[in-house]
Amino acid sequence: MMDSQALDLPEPVAVIGGGPAGLMAAQVLAAGGAPVRVYDAMASVGRKFLLAGRGGLNLTHSEPAAQFVARYGPQAEAIGRWLREFGQQDVTRWAQSLGIETFVGSSGRIFPRDMKAAPLLRAWLQVLRRAGVQFSMRHRWQGWDADGQLIFDTPAGSQSAGARVVVLALGGASWARLGSDGRWMDLLAPLGVCLAPLQPANCGFDVAGAQGKGWSDYFRKHHAGQPFKSVAISFTDAKGQRFDRKGEFVATETGVEGSLIYAASALLRDEISRCGSATFALDLLPDRSLDLTPQKPLAPRWHQVGLVA
């Protein structure tokens, strides 16, 4: 976080990328007194953010901070330091500062009360404009010219712009039609910038069926599209890292997706890239101890679910 001293800048800070990361950077910079201009390749900002609103816009989680930070896996230490500066409650307070009330869902996740992204984005943009943030849309950043000027492809042709400080907030490489296509990697790699390869996260998986990928015809016909609520998954990877969590997920035509799967997705992804597949155990009755199981026979309680790349 910046302190609130005004920056003495002859040129604006260029924030390239108007997703939530870029908008938040713009808000903090403007609050610190910097002149800010947000550039985006698309005709309007926050397109992926708006799509996230279709699923209710999960803003953060109400679980204890240590449990929340653990979700970041190998990055937990670094991200934990940032979250001490701006954590779960700060996100909620920030939404409230925009006039957006929030609630804690049954899963512990926190959402805007109306479960929409558009009102939040509208209020956010008003706050940014009032703070003097300027916007240049349909400006696709293409790197720097020999004089160190930013180069943009625009509907009026190639344009250059000066910036004393540049914040790159260009997103990942999924849902390219919403703006983030990962092509910025090709601009930075030749400059010697150290880049971690982009990998899918928060993703669904295909299930390894008896005849290759996918569920059996029977399962697909009866269960594809159905939620599995209040179940638990347990997964131990080849390195012995264990993941146990209760929650819910959805069976898709070919596999599984949803919040419980997303929480485990980085571990499952890494296991699949190491070993070609991953298998987790699924408990359909996690709230019942074995002692409480009725005398009449039930379907086997633990099920193995194999996933493939």
Ligand SMILES: Cc1cc2nc3c(=O)[nH]c(=O)nc-3n(C[C@H](O)[C@H](O)[C@H](O)COP(=O)(O)OP(=O)(O)OC[C@H]3O[C@@H](n4cnc5c(N)ncnc54)[C@H](O)[C@@H]3O)c2cc1C
């Ligand atoms: C279906 C779906 C549901 C989701 N649900 C949730 C949810 O409930 N909660 C949650 O927290 N997250 C959710 N997400 C994830 C969330 O949308 C992303 O994590 C978030 O948008 C990332 O923000 P960002 O600012 O880093 O990148 P982005 O939102 O991708 O923004 C990057 C911006 O950079 C611009 N850009 C890229 N390259 C250039 C260039 N060369 N020049 C100029 N501009 C460029 C793009 O146009 C884009 O506007 C969901 C995502 C999807 C797809």
